[in-house]
Amino acid sequence: MNNPALHSGTHAGFGLSLEDRLGIRREREPVTLGVPFPRGEVKDGSEITLVDEKGRQVPVQVEVLDRWSDGTAKWALLDFLASVPGSRPGKYLVKTGSPALSPESGEMPVRRNGSRIEVDTGACTFLLDGERFLPILSVKGTETPNPEFTGSRTVLRGVSGVEYEPFVDTVNIETTGRIRTTVKFQGGFSEAIARKADRFCDFQCRLSFFRGKSLVRMEFTIWNPSAAKHRGGVWDLGDRGSVFFRELSFFFGVAATGKTVIRWKPEPSRPWAQSETGPLEIYQDSSGGPNWNSTNHVNRFGRITTSFCGYRVSEDGKIVSDGRRASPIVLVETQGKRLQASVPHFWQNFPKSLKTEDGGIRIGIFPDRREDPYELQGGERKTHAIYLDFDSGEGNGEGLEWVHEPLVPVVDPGYVSGTGAFPYLVPWEKDPNDRYKALVSEAVSGERSFFSRREIIDEYGWRNFGDLYADHEAVYYKGRQPPVSHYNNQYDGIRGSLLQYARSGVTDWFLLGQDIARHVMDIDIYHTKSDKAAFNGGMFWHTDHYSDAATATHRTYSRLTREVRNLKQYGGGPSNEHLYTTGLLYLHFLTGSAQAREAVVGLADWVLAMEDGARTPFRLFCSGETGLASKTAEMDYHGPGRGAGNSINALMDAHVVTRKREYLEFAERLIRRCIHPEDDVPGRNLLDHEMRWSYTVFLQYLGKYLDLKLEHGEQDYMFHYARESLLRYADWMMEHEIPFRRSLDRVEYPTETWIVHDLRKSNVLEFAARFSKGERRERYLQKARFFFDGCFRDLEDFETRALTRPLVIMMSCGVMHSHFQNHPETRVEESPHAFDFGRPAIFRAQRTVAMGRARMIVGAGAVLTGLIGVWLVLS
Numbered sequence: 001m002n003n004p005a006l007h008s009g010t011h012a013g014f015g016l017s018l019e020d021r022l023g024i025r026r027e028r029e030p031v032t033l034g035v036p037f038p039r040g041e042v043k044d045g046s047e048i049t050l051v052d053e054k055g056r057q058v059p060v061q062v063e064v065l066d067r068w069s070d071g072t073a074k075w076a077l078l079d080f081l082a083s084v085p086g087s088r089p090g091k092y093l094v095k096t097g098s099p100a101l102s103p104e105s106g107e108m109p110v111r112r113n114g115s116r117i118e119v120d121t122g123a124c125t126f127l128l129d130g131e132r133f134l135p136i137l138s139v140k141g142t143e144t145p146n147p148e149f150t151g152s153r154t155v156l157r158g159v160s161g162v163e164y165e166p167f168v169d170t171v172n173i174e175t176t177g178r179i180r181t182t183v184k185f186q187g188g189f190s191e192a193i194a195r196k197a198d199r200f201c202d203f204q205c206r207l208s209f210f211r212g213k214s215l216v217r218m219e220f221t222i223w224n225p226s227a228a229k230h231r232g233g234v235w236d237l238g239d240r241g242s243v244f245f246r247e248l249s250f251f252f253g254v255a256a257t258g259k260t261v262i263r264w265k266p267e268p269s270r271p272w273a274q275s276e277t278g279p280l281e282i283y284q285d286s287s288g289g290p291n292w293n294s295t296n297h298v299n300r301f302g303r304i305t306t307s308f309c310g311y312r313v314s315e316d317g318k319i320v321s322d323g324r325r326a327s328p329i330v331l332v333e334t335q336g337k338r339l340q341a342s343v344p345h346f347w348q349n350f351p352k353s354l355k356t357e358d359g360g361i362r363i364g365i366f367p368d369r370r371e372d373p374y375e376l377q378g379g380e381r382k383t384h385a386i387y388l389d390f391d392s393g394e395g396n397g398e399g400l401e402w403v404h405e406p407l408v409p410v411v412d413p414g415y416v417s418g419t420g421a422f423p424y425l426v427p428w429e430k431d432p433n434d435r436y437k438a439l440v441s442e443a444v445s446g447e448r449s450f451f452s453r454r455e456i457i458d459e460y461g462w463r464n465f466g467d468l469y470a471d472h473e474a475v476y477y478k479g480r481q482p483p484v485s486h487y488n489n490q491y492d493g494i495r496g497s498l499l500q501y502a503r504s505g506v507t508d509w510f511l512l513g514q515d516i517a518r519h520v521m522d523i524d525i526y527h528t529k530s531d532k533a534a535f536n537g538g539m540f541w542h543t544d545h546y547s548d549a550a551t552a553t554h555r556t557y558s559r560l561t562r563e564v565r566n567l568k569q570y571g572g573g574p575s576n577e578h579l580y581t582t583g584l585l586y587l588h589f590l591t592g593s594a595q596a597r598e599a600v601v602g603l604a605d606w607v608l609a610m611e612d613g614a615r616t617p618f619r620l621f622c623s624g625e626t627g628l629a630s631k632t633a634e635m636d637y638h639g640p641g642r643g644a645g646n647s648i649n650a651l652m653d654a655h656v657v658t659r660k661r662e663y664l665e666f667a668e669r670l671i672r673r674c675i676h677p678e679d680d681v682p683g684r685n686l687l688d689h690e691m692r693w694s695y696t697v698f699l700q701y702l703g704k705y706l707d708l709k710l711e712h713g714e715q716d717y718m719f720h721y722a723r724e725s726l727l728r729y730a731d732w733m734m735e736h737e738i739p740f741r742r743s744l745d746r747v748e749y750p751t752e753t754w755i756v757h758d759l760r761k762s763n764v765l766e767f768a769a770r771f772s773k774g775e776r777r778e779r780y781l782q783k784a785r786f787f788f789d790g791c792f793r794d795l796e797d798f799e800t801r802a803l804t805r806p807l808v809i810m811m812s813c814g815v816m817h818s819h820f821q822n823h824p825e826t827r828v829e830e831s832p833h834a835f836d837f838g839r840p841a842i843f844r845a846q847r848t849v850a851m852g853r854a855r856m857i858v859g860a861g862a863v864l865t866g867l868i869g870v871w872l873v874l875s
Helices: 413-419 434-441 450-457 493-504 507-524 559-565 582-591 594-610 642-658 661-674 695-711 717-736 740-746 752-756 758-770 774-795 804-813 816-822 846-874
Strands: 012-019 026-036 048-052 061-067 073-084 090-096 110-113 116-120 124-129 138-141 153-158 163-175 180-190 199-210 215-223 243-253 261-265 273-275 280-284 311-315 318-323 329-334 337-342 352-357 360-366 374-376 381-391 408-411
Touching: 012 026, 026 408, 026 582, 048 073, 061 582, 073 090, 116 180, 124 199, 153 199, 163 199, 199 243, 215 243, 261 280, 329 352, 329 360, 337 360, 360 381, 381 507, 408 413, 408 507, 413 493, 434 774, 434 804, 450 507, 450 804, 493 507, 493 582, 493 804, 507 582, 507 594, 582 594, 582 642, 594 642, 594 661, 642 661, 642 695, 661 695, 661 717, 695 717, 695 758, 717 758, 717 774, 740 752, 740 774, 752 758, 752 774, 752 804, 758 774, 758 804, 758 816, 774 816
Parallel strands: none
Antiparallel strands: 012 090, 012 408, 026 073, 048 090, 061 073, 110 116, 116 124, 124 138, 153 163, 153 243, 163 180, 180 199, 199 215, 215 381, 243 360, 243 374, 261 273, 261 329, 280 311, 280 352, 311 318, 329 337, 337 381, 352 360
8 A cells, every 4th residue: 555646635444455365356246345434524425435556546336325414424334446456456545525536427328118128238138027037138239239148047846846936026126226226026836827826935046237338247145935744843944834846047048159169267266168069067066065964954854865975077978077175157159149157056055057058057056856845934035146147248257256366455454453343452563462363363263263174064155154163062062073063143142243354454354254154144033924933033942952953954953862861841932142143233334245134134123023022823822021131040130130131232233224213112111121220230140150141241231321312412311221231340349250170060061151241241340441430440340351351361261162152242341342342531520410210110021910810710700700600509
């Protein structure tokens, strides 16, 4: 960033680097990224401009994603086309200030004519059908009268061989601008379009088009909206709510007028090969890793579904090449017309296939190559990305190698920290806690990184890829090692990864967070409205402690575990104690992911729904709130705990992305239910580690709530209520809390994770210091340092200190302390108040009230029956 051109002009600005992890030249590659801005700097997107390292202005599309309470931009989404030489990162400067002169480029033309949508990128005109999902009706060059690419179709084939027809319920132009246009389709599949009501499953698809490009990015989601039946509280494969199918593929054809040439490469670094004999197929059957046939890949009968290691390339049905891990590109060319196709994370999301046929390319995201059908569990979905380049000879005709390693954006961590968009963020290089940084770095570097740990149980395949291996669960597992154990949502790994990315600029953190998020959004969220309100739209837990996932996949409870443990009562489903939204919120701001935003709002809606007493059978006796959003560990405990804290946090995050006040108001309702400035804290029995340890999780979120209120400029009744409650508990902690290392005799499993939870105590006391003053504040900070430093000293006694669970907690909870080390002056001026908070009230959940009333009715009925009997005798 030493080029003076990058620092010319009077506008404020910051540096943006695009990291090339593949080492190839990039020509006008689409880049989408979210960037933060300090309060008061940017009023709207027109004030944001982009220049390259030669000082040339680059056309950029800007959308404001979030605003500070004063109305200025907090997060903005930038879309532009980047050219990078490949030998070094691309360098840009994002400038802010008064609008500058920009290159002439209005919005891309998008026209609607009835059910048809036409998108003109300048290189191609794409015609889309809003009734049938083909997905593309035709493509033609800008100067050619007839379509040059035809024959697009979607194939979903059922177990019996029937082909289901795709139909569109809604189509929306979701984003339009000078660089990118995105069209969103939602619909379903049925045996005939005329029978839409008899739908087999649903789909969602986003098609994105780019100025001057013949490129299309297709993000397709197949989705089973039915509820699982989960009899007995177990969630195994083979459930009656599942749907089964043989194939899901897409075909894109070329209007062939001469000899067809087929070229392909199995990996971006390999040279192009040419098929001479006939149809070509690249098929990835398994991960190609050392444990490619892991029991992670069992079907509903417990049989492993992978059949060979890696991929095979066939020409005219004969194997001509093979290998371990394909990231392929296939190209079909005729008379100057070229169609290319590629699928990111091809091998990681096996099985996959790219196949040429009938002068076009067939993309098998669920290819018809296996004896066993695919099973999509009730409420489960899967999203795949596909890239297509329809080059009619007028475009630039670049290869699609880049889609397997897109440019990764990096914004200067010092700038990001200074904006305040990530609370309490300190750049990595200014964090003085070396022991902490050394441990956390193991998540993305070295032989035990989270990327490497995927190989232990082969955490790959369309259902598994992106999840973390829960290696900490192997410590007390008594069966065959290693157990298949999925981390899922034990804690917020997305948040931790993206925080570390923002503060370090290390792109492995960004890629890790994206991988986890894709898995969570598709597999770990229960995408149905047909189950009970306590489950619909909820989030599944991690694999049950010290068990093998068996045929439960990522849904916690398996009948096989019940049988092994000989348990009479066993099972459950989604609940508030493993509900995490902040990482998804950060992903939305950093990438513009609409799916991430939808997930945040959907999870908050789940919190509201699970509390609605009108949706339960107990409504006949009581219409009150259920308490399902505020319980922790026990149905009747509604004090500070992670269950209530997670619910409050989800509501706050949904309020941030929607600005809907009802989310924040319900969060405040839960706060008042669970905590009070006059609580009898000793009576909470918070030193019962097994049942009450997570009160610090709640208090962390209470600190976040106070920060949100300050950001809104609201030092009102609820602000002071929460502040006084936080300080009351912090004062109790000062007198009674000790490091977990000194009380491990109180827990059943004395693991390293207990030690790491001391970081939460440190965070809570730092929040308390922020909202206090004088000697009291200094004592809070001193005790916070005591817990933070002691945590890493105590971890030295544990060889297991870098297992997955403790690392994820460290990734999120270890960041705040360095802020107070670097900014000891951080505090909020106290404002006087005269609020009377009254006395704590006892919350009684709907079920408790209803059961009491039912007993009264039954008892009254018995008395009445007895009186009638006496009357009959006497009469």
